[in-house]
Amino acid sequence: MQINQDNQGRPSRIDSQAGSKRCARCGEIKPVSDFLRRTGKRSAKGSRRGTCRNCRAQLKKLEQTAAFPMGTDPSLEMPSREAAHSHFPTPEPLFKPQRRTTRALPSPLPVEGPDASVLRPNRQGKIRMRGRTDKGSRWHQEVDLELAVTLVKEHAAVVVNRHTIRRLYSNKAFRRYILARDRHTCFFCGGYGDTIDHLLPKAKGGHTTPMNCVCACNECNQSKADQRLEDFIGE
Template sequence: MGPDPRTAPEELTSGDAPATKRCSRCGESKPLTDFLRRTGRRSGKASRRGACRQCRKLQKADSSAIPIEPPMAERVPEEDDALPLPKKRTKKPLPEPPPRPEGPEASVLRPTREGIIRMRGRTDKGRRWYQETDLETAVTLVLEHAAVVVNRHTIRRIYTNKKFRQYILMRDNYTCHFCGEYGDTIDHLLPRAKGGHTTPVNCVCACHLCNQSKADRSLDDFVSDFDD
C-alpha cells in the first residue's frame, strides 16, 4: 500500500506550507525564518522572498564596497574631461539685402479710415491670406525688402515662410553669422520681442547653439557678453 495522502510530509507544517525553502542565490535549503516575507495583495502566510537573509547581507556589503563617483563639484577635472572652449563670436558686417523689387516707394502708403494697412500674401501651399497691420510695420517691411506696395492702402509680402527660410540659408551659404560654423536656423538680429521683423535685412543664418544663446538679446549685447 502507498503512503496515506492524509499524512503530511516532514517538510510541511500544520498549514500545509513547506517548512524549508531553497535559496535562489546559494542553493541551500534553509528554514522559512531565514527568508523575508513577501508583501502585496497576492502574498500568503508562507510566501517568502527568493534569497535568504545571509545572502542579502552579503549582496548589500558587496554593493557598498563599490566606489561611488564624487559629485561633479568635488571632482578634479582630468585632462580628458576638459570642456570644449566656447565658440568665438564676433560682430560681422551684415549681408547685402536683395535688390529692391519694382513698385511704388513706401512713402506713398496711407492708412485707411480705420487706421490700418492691408497686407496680403500666400502660404507655403499657395493659398492666399490677408491680415491688417499698422503703417509703421508696413513701411519697415517695404524698406527691408520683405514686401511691395500694391496701392497706397495695401502691401504684399514677397516670400512664403518656406521660401524665405531657403533664401536666407542659401544667401549665407549655411554658415552661422556669429561663429562661422554650419548653421541651419534663422535668427533675428533685432529680436521680434524688441520690434524686429522677419525681413532679409533683419534675419541671418545661425547655428542652433548661437541661436539659443542669443535668445531675445540684440546683436551688440550678445557680442559684448562674449567679449567680457
C-alpha cells in the same frame, strides 16, 4: 461701375465702357485689355484686376528674384521650379567660415517699385497686406501703417498700391531664402547653420525680414536668445 475719386481728385476707376482704367500701381491710364479679368468665385462679372499687365509682370519678377535672389546658389537647395528654369552664376561665398572677426550684415536685395512713402492707410489707420501660404493659397490681413512701412523698407514686402502691400515670402520660402543667401553659414561663429535668427529679437520689436534675419547655428541661436546683437557680441 461707379467712379471714385482718389485724393488728388483723379478718377481711380473709369467705366469699362469708356475702354480705359487707371492702374493702381503705376497710375497710368491704360486700355481695359491691359488688365486681366478677375476669375475668382467672388469676382463680379466683367471685373478686372487693379494693376496693369506690365505692373503684374514686374511684381511677379520681384517674387521670383526674391525666391532665389542674386548671390544665392539654388544648388544648395531642394530642386524647385524656379531653379529648373533659371541659371544663377555661382558667386564668391558671402560668408567665409571664420571666428568672430568681421560681421558685415548681408546686403539686402534691391527692391524695385514704389517706396513705402506712397502708402496711405484707410480710416482705421490700416494697410492691407496680401501674401501666399507655403501651399500657395492667398491670404490677407490689415496691418498698421508703421508695420507696413517697416516690412517694405526691410524688403519683406512690396508696395502694390497706396493701400496695399504684398508679402514677398511664405514662411518656408523665407527660411529657404535666408539659408541660401547666407550659405548655411552661421552669422555669429561661421560654422554650419540651419536656423534663422532675428538680429533684433521679435520680443524687442524685430520683424521677420531679410534685413533683420540671418542664418545661425543652433548653439549661437540658443545662446543669443532674446539679446540684442550688440549685447550678444559685447558679452
